[in-house]
């Protein structure tokens with residue numbers, strides 16, 4: 001057992017809470033997503049900087065966050081084990097804990113319980129407050145539905161091993177409504193932010209059916225914060241109230257009163273502290289008309305420039321041929337967003353010179369294995385050809 005010293009703040013910020021419908025559960029509006037934890041080696045997603053991440057999560061809990069979201073594959077399978085360590089010393093009882101069934105790993109009915117029991121062991125807990133079918137889309141839903149996942153979930157609920165049941169989702173509105181209508185779900189998790197504002201239809205549909213909606217990727221995995229185009233920075237700088245890009249992004253989401261909880265995958269202590277402060281003021285319907293218009297302008301600037309809607313969720317990885325797919329898309333989008341600057345072209349060409357372990361777009365053989373796993377349904381192989389043409 002690792003022994004960490006965690007400096008706890010003396011005065012606890014009264015984090016804003018929202019009540020989940022049909023339950024006695026009150027969740028903090030900010031939840032901690034354990035998918036983008038700090039790393040010791042930036043090239044190795046499983047190398048969680050446990051000392052730093054431990055401090056960050058316990059600090060968040062000590063200051064009002066009462067919801068932790070992890071999943072079987074996060075950080076190469078290490079996230080669940082690590083969260084298990086963070087939740088020792090009485091911290092398990094302070095939070096609602098969510099993990100997810102990795103539907104891609106399921107081949108037969110017996111796999112459901114095999115994986116579920118493994119997850120209980122990895123997290124070293126007796127039950128999960130919320131258990132989600134991970135990353136549902138048309139194909140994965142159809143597979144697990146046929147294999148009897150709903151009976152399996154009923155069984156877990158009866159045994160008290162899960163309290164609330166739901167699914168996280170990456171597909172279109174039609175598939176979403178089909179899944180919602182197929183079972184008596186308690187919660188669902190959707191990607192919703194000012195760039196992906198069309199997901200409001202799903203928010204409305206689920207809420208009307210009495211299903212609690214949890215939001216993931218509120219900053220599009222950091223894309224709505226990092227290296228913003230100058231026009232957007234200027235809009236934020238000229239706003240009547242000064243706020244950071246992250247605060248504008250979160251504020252846009254929590255302005256929707258139907259959203260119960262917003263997950264953020266914070267990767268530094270500074271982000272945790274800033275986000276705690278932001279969510280301390282998380283009031284729905286508080287955005288002024290002027291602010292709403294500004295956010296529409298910001299969205300338009302982004303939409304006009306982003307070439308590939310990749311969120312760096314890493315679901316496509318590993319590529320069997322070694323292409324670092326999210327890095328390729330980030331470089332391509334940056335190239336487009338920042339006036340086709342040579343900086344990104346040069347960077348790409350430096351990488352492409354490598355004889356050994358090359359990971360650039362030209363290594364793609366078009367096997368399309370990654371495309372089945374992409375929650376954004378990006379035709380990755382075609383975009384790799386575009387990248388080679390533009391940057392190669």
Ligand SMILES: NC(=O)c1ccc[n+]([C@@H]2O[C@H](COP(=O)([O-])OP(=O)(O)OC[C@H]3O[C@@H](n4cnc5c(N)ncnc54)[C@H](OP(=O)(O)O)[C@@H]3O)[C@@H](O)[C@H]2O)c1
Pocket residue numbers: 032033034035036069070100134135168169170189215216217218219220221222223225226246247263264265266267270271272274275313
């Ligand atoms: N079930 C699913 O299918 C699924 C899919 C995706 C996510 N999720 C869950 O949802 C959680 C939330 O999604 P997300 O991690 O994509 O959330 P997010 O908040 O959209 O993105 C997190 C990233 O935003 C940046 N960020 C956050 N706060 C910031 C601040 N105050 N200032 C500057 N930058 C800030 C950081 O980027 P940098 O690291 O670049 O600084 C951070 O890594 C995940 O952690 C995961 O638990 C689930």
